[in-house]
Amino acid sequence: MKAVIIGATAGVGRALATQLASQRAELVLIARDARDLDAMAADFGLRFEATIHVLAADVANPDAEKLQRFVRESLNKIDALFVIAGMTDPADRGTLPDQAMKLVASANFIGPARAVNALLPLCGPRSHIVLAGSVASIRPRGGNTVYGAAKTALEHYGMAIRHAFTDGLGSVCCYRFGYIRTAMTFGQKLPLPAATPEQVADVIIRRLGQSGVVYYPAWWRLVAICLRCVPWFVFKRLRF
Amino acid sequence: MYQHSLAHFTSTDGTTRVEGRLAEPDRYRLLFDRQCDGPVIARGAGLSYVAASMGDGVLSVGMRHFSRLLGFDAENGVVEVEAGATLADVLRFLLPKGFILPVMPGHPMITVGGCIAADVHGKNPVRDGTFRDHLLSLDLWHAKLGLRRFEAGSTAFEASCGGYGLTGIIVSARLKARRLAGRLARMALTPVSGFDEAHAILRERSPDADLVYSWHNWKSSSSASGFVIQGTILPSQQNDTLGPVAPLTPGKGLPLINRATIPLFNAAYGLKLLRQRGQVAPLAHLLFPLAKMGFYFRLYGNGFLEHQVLVPHDKWSAYWPLLGRLLQDHGVRPVVTSLKMFGGRRKAMGFDGDGVALTINVVNEPRSITLFEALDKVDCDIGAVANAVKDSRLGAEAFRHQTPWLQDFLTERAVLDPDRSFQSALSRRLAL
Numbered sequence: 001m002k003a004v005i006i007g008a009t010a011g012v013g014r015a016l017a018t019q020l021a022s023q024r025a026e027l028v029l030i031a032r033d034a035r036d037l038d039a040m041a042a043d044f045g046l047r048f049e050a051t052i053h054v055l056a057a058d059v060a061n062p063d064a065e066k067l068q069r070f071v072r073e074s075l076n077k078i079d080a081l082f083v084i085a086g087m088t089d090p091a092d093r094g095t096l097p098d099q100a101m102k103l104v105a106s107a108n109f110i111g112p113a114r115a116v117n118a119l120l121p122l123c124g125p126r127s128h129i130v131l132a133g134s135v136a137s138i139r140p141r142g143g144n145t146v147y148g149a150a151k152t153a154l155e156h157y158g159m160a161i162r163h164a165f166t167d168g169l170g171s172v173c174c175y176r177f178g179y180i181r182t183a184m185t186f187g188q189k190l191p192l193p194a195a196t197p198e199q200v201a202d203v204i205i206r207r208l209g210q211s212g213v214v215y216y217p218a219w220w221r222l223v224a225i226c227l228r229c230v231p232w233f234v235f236k237r238l239r240f
Numbered sequence: 241m242y243q244h245s246l247a248h249f250t251s252t253d254g255t256t257r258v259e260g261r262l263a264e265p266d267r268y269r270l271l272f273d274r275q276c277d278g279p280v281i282a283r284g285a286g287l288s289y290v291a292a293s294m295g296d297g298v299l300s301v302g303m304r305h306f307s308r309l310l311g312f313d314a315e316n317g318v319v320e321v322e323a324g325a326t327l328a329d330v331l332r333f334l335l336p337k338g339f340i341l342p343v344m345p346g347h348p349m350i351t352v353g354g355c356i357a358a359d360v361h362g363k364n365p366v367r368d369g370t371f372r373d374h375l376l377s378l379d380l381w382h383a384k385l386g387l388r389r390f391e392a393g394s395t396a397f398e399a400s401c402g403g404y405g406l407t408g409i410i411v412s413a414r415l416k417a418r419r420l421a422g423r424l425a426r427m428a429l430t431p432v433s434g435f436d437e438a439h440a441i442l443r444e445r446s447p448d449a450d451l452v453y454s455w456h457n458w459k460s461s462s463s464a465s466g467f468v469i470q471g472t473i474l475p476s477q478q479n480d481t482l483g484p485v486a487p488l489t490p491g492k493g494l495p496l497i498n499r500a501t502i503p504l505f506n507a508a509y510g511l512k513l514l515r516q517r518g519q520v521a522p523l524a525h526l527l528f529p530l531a532k533m534g535f536y537f538r539l540y541g542n543g544f545l546e547h548q549v550l551v552p553h554d555k556w557s558a559y560w561p562l563l564g565r566l567l568q569d570h571g572v573r574p575v576v577t578s579l580k581m582f583g584g585r586r587k588a589m590g591f592d593g594d595g596v597a598l599t600i601n602v603v604n605e606p607r608s609i610t611l612f613e614a615l616d617k618v619d620c621d622i623g624a625v626a627n628a629v630k631d632s633r634l635g636a637e638a639f640r641h642q643t644p645w646l647q648d649f650l651t652e653r654a655v656l657d658p659d660r661s662f663q664s665a666l667s668r669r670l671a672l
Contacts (some may be wrong), residue, residue, distance in 0.1 A: 008268045035268045043308035047333055133593065183266050189244030 002075040006059055006115050007085025009036040011182030012132065015201035020022040021050040028053045028074050030067070030115075031085070057192070059085040060106035062117035071122055080124045080208060081083040082111045084132045086151070088184055094145050101146050108150035113157045118148040120161070123169060128168055128208050131158040135215070138176070139235070152167070155213060162211060171211040178220045242270070242299065247296035249286070251665075252490040254543020255604050255632040256291040258665050260298045263408040266305040271409070272381060279663035282409045284351030286322060287488055288358060289546055290632045292404055294642050298663055301409060309333055310412060317417040318376065324412045324554040329348065330415075331482050331524070331527035339417035342368045342525075348485050348528045358629045359402030359590040361597075363453060363471070363527065366446035366583035370592050372401035373584070374416045382408035382657060399652035403591030404629065406667055407656040422476035425450065430468040432456075435560045438579055439466045439596055443553070445573030446581040451526055455513065456577040457506040461564035464577060467513055471526045482524045486534030486628040495541020498603060502573045543604040547612050548627040550582055552593045555622045560598070562618050566647055570611040576601040588649040599630075609633055628670060636671035 003020055007013040008029035017029055021044035029037055034056035037160035041052040052073035057067060069080065087107040089100050096104065117130065123129065133155040155174045162172035177183055179194035195217055203216055215221040230238070242263035250257050262283070265271040281298040283293035294300050303324030311320035317339055321330055328339065328348035335339055343362040345355065345424040355371045356378060364367055372392075380400055381387045385408070390397040400407045438454040445452050448472045456466035497505055530536050537544065545616075551559045567574065578599045586593040602608040612631070614636040619626055625642045626634050640646060650672075653660075 014266070032265045033269050039268075039308045039310060042310045046312055127404045181268065182244065183264075186243050186264060187262075 001029075001079045002077060003082065003152045004028045004030065004071055004075070004078055004119060005082045005084060006030045006112065007083070007132075007147060009033045009040065011084070011184070012177075012180060012197045012200045012204075013082070013084035013124070014040070016084065017044070017199035019198075019201050021048045021052065024050050025049060026051045026075060028071050029054065030055045030057055030059065032058050058111070059105060060087075061117065062109040062111055062115050062118070063116050067115060068118045069119065071119055075122070077124060078119060078127050078196060080128045080130065081119055081123065082130045082132075083116060083154075084206070085112060086132055086134075086184075088144065088147050090203055091193065092144050092146050094142055096146055099107075100181075104146040106152045109153040109157070111211050112154055113154075113225060116157075116161065117119065128170045128171045129158065129161065129172045130156065130204055130208070131172075133158075133174045135178050135220050135224065139227050141238070142236075150198075159213065171205040171208050171209050172208070174213050175200075176213060176215045176220065176224075178215070178217055178223075193217075242301065243297055243395055243531070247300065249291070249300065250287060250490055251291040251545060251632055251633050252287050252537060253289040253604070254492065254537065254540065255545060256491055256665055258291055258294050258296045258298075259647060260294050260300055261523075262300050262302060264302040264305060270484075271411070272300070272304070272387065279661060280321075280409075281662055281664040282353060282357070282405045283568055284354035284357075285326060285349045285540050287347060287350050288354065288666075289630050290628070292358065292629055293354075293664060295663055295665040295668060298665075303351065303409075304324055306411065308350075309412075312337075317419060318414055319417050320412060320414045321410045323351060323356070324668055325352050325353070325488070326350065327355070328485050334417055334667055335420070335423060335482065335524075338419045338420050341415060342374050342418045343371045344527055346528060347488060348482060348524070348531055349487055352413055352415070353405075353474070354402055356410050356413060357403060357405040359592070361580075361582070361591065363451035363580070364446060364449055365592070366581045369451065369584050370402075370590060372398075372587075374418075375401065375416040376416055378413040379411040380408040383661065384659075385656065387411060395648075395652050396656055397585055399649050399656065402588055403617075403649060403653070404664065404666055404672070406587065406660075406662045406672060407653055408662065408666075409458075412665060415491065420473065420523075422474045423523050424474045424476045424520050425471040425523045426518065426520050427516055427526060427557065428470045428472065429513060430470070432466055432468055434462075434464050435579065436557060438468055439556055440555075442579060442581045442596070445470060446583070452581075454579040455509070456573055456579070457510055458577060459568065461568040462561065464560075464564070464569055466577075467510070469513065471523070473523060474520065483522070483531075485528075485531045488530070488537060489533050490543075491535050493535070493538025493541060496539045497544075499539065499573060502575055502603075505575065540575075544601050545604050545608050545612060545632060546599060546601045546630045547615060548591070548597060548599045548616075548630040549624045550591065550593050550597050550627070551622065551624040552595045555624070556596050559618070559622055559624065562622075563598075563600075563615065566611055566614050566618070572602050572606050572608050572611045574600040574602050586625070586645065589628065589643055591625070591629070592597055593625065595624075597627075620634070628666070634670070636669065639670045
């Protein structure tokens, strides 16, 4: 398999890269952190004898042309594209400064969407695209105004791509991930159980080829139904 | 500043509990992006018996995400690895290639950074030295000095090996691995009537043995029969690997090891050794006897205390009867008693030198503490040196008395960490 992972150095992206490398997939790993990328490439090359290409790039503001050229020269074609990058800002409660708002929107929607757009020409009828969405898309709330909006936009974009390339792509899947134990959630008291990045990566790989919007863990679908049923006069009083 | 959370830590021996903070950066950008906001200490697997990677109010920087192999030179057997990699991580890579790390402590989940910070020893320090003897360089990070590489022999390298993590965060290291003739070992058992006989046999065999140590069962203050256990690596092509490892889970448990059961426990262990006599087993089983017994330390109930002390050879015959008398006077019966030979040179705070290393484990109870306090005086009088990273109650006074080269470390630490931003419960107890 030839796969591209955007946001490969941490959390789910790193776990995905590790599992795919252990299966000897040929990978292009993309993230901001050049030193971590080099360490991962060395590690996967030594432990799994996997072929790894790395590109240090700011996912919030990718150089689309450079990205496409690098992946084309490294892999020629893409079997699977995983867009895992994302970020939150604890101050994202409706009053984010302009630059911070731009960053959250760019890292969670504009950058990932531009990366997908740049790499679509390298995808074929058997290629799979996996996007990391969030349960923040279930219902707009004040606890993550820009993040929730950006993830919802990414999901919308992914499903639109699925529709646009009905016969041109193998699958497009956007996961609505619940809580995951990553640097993003480290130290936080989470109201519901969190999955590990390894569990999430395992599910993504096992279900590769599935299309549509998918909840993981699956019980979040039930939470979503309940959350949507909460009347507005109650919901507006919830602080989360 | 690191993203962190409040954390309650317990030392592996179960005797020390602290309330600190824990951060687990997962990228170099986050590891290196720290403003000084209080004491910090690196944390590997957290398996040191003592509270070396934690402290009240101290921010423990977990290194578990920095566990990658960075390079391997098969011709020279040099492996470069991040400090959060466990021995298991390294061995799973090295063993199939016919290499091994020459010095390994007793559990495979211990990290490379921890091995360096404690300058651990293996199963035959006379032949193999300590961990630093197979370390070519280390990369050390400090908020003020940045990331720096120190080659073996430099003063900063010497201070960081066995420096309890007080010179900075060890980020990565280059290690010299050793070629292995095979991955199986035969265990030979030689019954001994007591410590003097074991001492003589161990001295004779240590220069050439792959693994050699003794185990003893105290039956009275003057009787400690046991076995000299010697492992010999056999030439073989068998592709044996490390196998599954159960993580150690320190903490409170049912006190199944207690005064009433210790004789039974020791008798059973002696029988187990006898059953294994002459057996050929994977080398990893001999190196890591606790690898599949993650629950072991919980059997002590309220924890245990270990005293590991290096006694000059010429003082050994006088030392162990004094210990036997103290055990009798205090009514303490050791759970584990073992001897191992050392033949190196002591550096800074490391546990090394020329002599016989005695290890005794006892149940954590008030009488054990008074016993060890009395033993501290014997150690100081006789010129023995206790291992500070094994003994959770060793005080600053005894430590300083037994560590004449301490000033070398303090001088170098003043250069590397002038503000003493790296602290732990261990360093505070030892007044470092």
